[in-house]
Amino acid sequence: MPSMKGLGPISYQGNAVPRPKKAGEHQVISLIVRSKAADGNVDQGIGLVHPDSCSPWAEGSPSPALLHIAPARGTDCILTIRLDEGVERGCILLDHVQQHNLHLAALEKYDFSLFQPHDEESFEANSLEGEVRLLRAKEAGISGRVEIDAARLRQALAKQLFHRIVAVNELVLVHLDGLALVVRMTEVHNLDELARQEAVSYHCYRAMVTPDTVIDLTEEGQNHDRSGSATSHASRVGSKSVKLINNPQRVKADSRATMLDVVTCDGEVFPVKRKLLRPCISLTQAVRDTQQASVHLASVNTLVFDRVLICLEAEAAGRAVPDFAVHLLGDLLHAAEDLGCRSLQDYCRAKLGKLDLAIHPRSFQEVKARNAAGQCWLTLDGMVLDVTRWLDEHPGGSTIIPAQALNLDCSRFFEVYHSSRESFLYLQEFYIGELTAADAAAVPQPEEPSPEFLAQLRAYTTFRVRVNEADEQKVYKSF
Numbered sequence: 284m285p286s287m288k289g290l291g292p293i294s295y296q297g298n299a300v301p302r303p304k305k306a307g308e309h310q311v312i313s314l315i316v317r318s319k320a321a322d323g324n325v326d327q328g329i330g331l332v333h334p335d336s337c338s339p340w341a342e343g344s345p346s347p348a349l350l351h352i353a354p355a356r357g358t359d360c361i362l363t364i365r366l367d368e369g370v371e372r373g374c375i376l377l378d379h380v381q382q383h384n385l386h387l388a389a390l391e392k393y394d395f396s397l398f399q400p401h402d403e404e405s406f407e408a409n410s411l412e413g414e415v416r417l418l419r420a421k422e423a424g425i426s427g428r429v430e431i432d433a434a435r436l437r438q439a440l441a442k443q444l445f446h447r448i449v450a451v452n453e454l455v456l457v458h459l460d461g462l463a464l465v466v467r468m469t470e471v472h473n474l475d476e477l478a479r480q481e482a483v484s485y486h487c488y489r490a491m492v493t494p495d496t497v498i499d500l501t502e503e504g505q506n507h508d509r510s511g512s513a514t515s516h517a518s519r520v521g522s523k524s525v526k527l528i529n530n531p532q533r534v535k536a537d538s539r540a541t542m543l544d545v546v547t548c549d550g551e552v553f554p555v556k557r558k559l560l561r562p563c564i565s566l567t568q569a570v571r572d573t574q575q576a577s578v579h580l581a582s583v584n585t586l587v588f589d590r591v592l593i594c595l596e597a598e599a600a601g602r603a604v605p606d607f608a609v610h611l612l613g614d615l616l617h618a619a620e621d622l623g624c625r626s627l628q629d630y631c632r633a634k635l636g637k638l639d640l641a642i643h644p645r646s647f648q649e650v651k652a653r654n655a656a657g658q659c660w661l662t663l664d665g666m667v668l669d670v671t672r673w674l675d676e677h678p679g680g681s682t683i684i685p686a687q688a689l690n691l692d693c694s695r696f697f698e699v700y701h702s703s704r705e706s707f708l709y710l711q712e713f714y715i716g717e718l719t720a721a722d723a724a725a726v727p728q729p730e731e732p733s734p735e736f737l738a739q740l741r742a743y744t745t746f747r748v749r750v751n752e753a754d755e756q757k758v759y760k761s762f
């Protein structure tokens with residue numbers, strides 16, 4: 284499985300190639316946009332610039348013939364340019380589709396800089412998905428649907444896009460058999476489908492096309508975007524201009540197994556990786572039940588859930604949670620409480636100066652007292668776990684734990700009842716401290732767990748805190 288490190292707005296996973304720093308890479312150059320005449324597929328989608336106008340970029344580049352540049356602001360699309368002595372100095376020739384993609388107007392002057400992917404960014408496109416329509420069908424006097432050979436269109440696209448960086452929603456104009464076709468990129472992936480499903484957090488919105496990039500095509504209006512809704516204009520008006528033939532569709536994995544639609548209280552739907560939601564213990568059943576397609580949040584709205592997701596993704600990727608402004612933390616804390624996400628609660632409380640450290644040494648006497656008072660505290664190999672609020676979500680049911688596992692060391696139960704090691708993944712959420720050494724030794728243990736289980740448990744629970752003698756004294760005093 285690829286490394287999970289460094290996940291950002293683009294997935295930085297995979298086979299990133301370290302890049303040498305290039306001269307002139309931060310150099311901003313102002314160029315006037317001029318419209319390029321349509322010229323069939325020759326240089327389609329490629330900008331032209333006089334070599335003298337961009338010499339600082341070309342000097343440092345390993346292949347100055349084709350450069351990737353980006354307007355200083357306002358677009359995800361990256362422009363590929365070729366140096367051409369025929370272009371007026373200080374100008375850049377762009378076709379209309381490029382001007383549209385880059386939000387640039389002819390005769391205006393814009394700042395451009397050489398595009399640099401992040402050092403750790405895997406930039407090769409594994410696959411692209413695009414929806415096809417006919418350009419200006421009415422003007423061309425074409426009514427009804429035109430049959431297009433998808434295999435040949437894929438070939439033409441692969442050739443035209445080779446070594447270009449394409450972005451989601453970018454339009455690509457392709458000429459085929461005298462027809463002008465527009466392909467809108469609906470998905471761009473730098474990981475294969477399996478790796479995407481494995482990844483807890485994955486976003487990719489642009490990547491470079493290579494000879495290995497798989498291109499899938501659909502007729503406009505057939506395609507569904509990531510949220511599951513058809514978005515194109517044609518789908519709304521119900522018109523289709525092309526019929527793709529010779530276009531076998533790849534069978535896609537059922538995303539229900541990996542994704543859960545989270546519906547916020549204001550009705551927004553967030554398709555979220557089930558794995559990412561695992562720390563939200565109030566959602567355990569919904570997350571584990573792959574037949575359940577959606578879960579509704581009664582009191583978390585879109586804006587707050589958006590922040591929750593940012594935090595969950597940061598946590599999953601081992602990155603620091605962003606520094607949210609203090610006025611946002613109250614809502615975030617309520618959401619974290621509703622979702623049962625302990626790490627996020629701790630984060631908010633720490634920021635609000637309210638951190639009441641839940642994790643500290645515990646006596647067995649306290650465990651028994653809590654259980655007598657109706658709570659559900661477990662002891663597992665010396666750890667104390669508070670599962671009170673989670674009982675209804677426990678996949679093994681809400682009754683077995685209070686009936687069998689209280690006031691004893693439940694290691695053996697834990698071992699025999701859990702066939703997988705999935706249960707380990709939840710432990711940190713419930714962990715509230717360690718029994719003192721003396722108490723741990725004195726806890727009744729109906730049956731000993733196997734040494735293999737204990738070794739696995741201890742290897743997994745690296746979050747455990749050590750209790751020293753001074754702490755042990757505190758336990759008895761404080762309780």
Ligand code: HEM
Nearest residue numbers: 668678679683684687688693696700701702703705706709
């Ligand atoms: C913090 C404590 C616990 C956690 C996090 C936990 C978690 C889980 C999970 C994730 C499953 C479903 C997956 C699997 O089989 O591994 C499960 C199933 C189950 N758990 Fe637990 N569990 C805990 C404590 C216990 C205890 C103490 C008992 C028994 C006294 C128990 C009894 C069961 C049973 C009977 C099942 C159903 C097994 C099956 O259907 O094959 N669990 N638990």
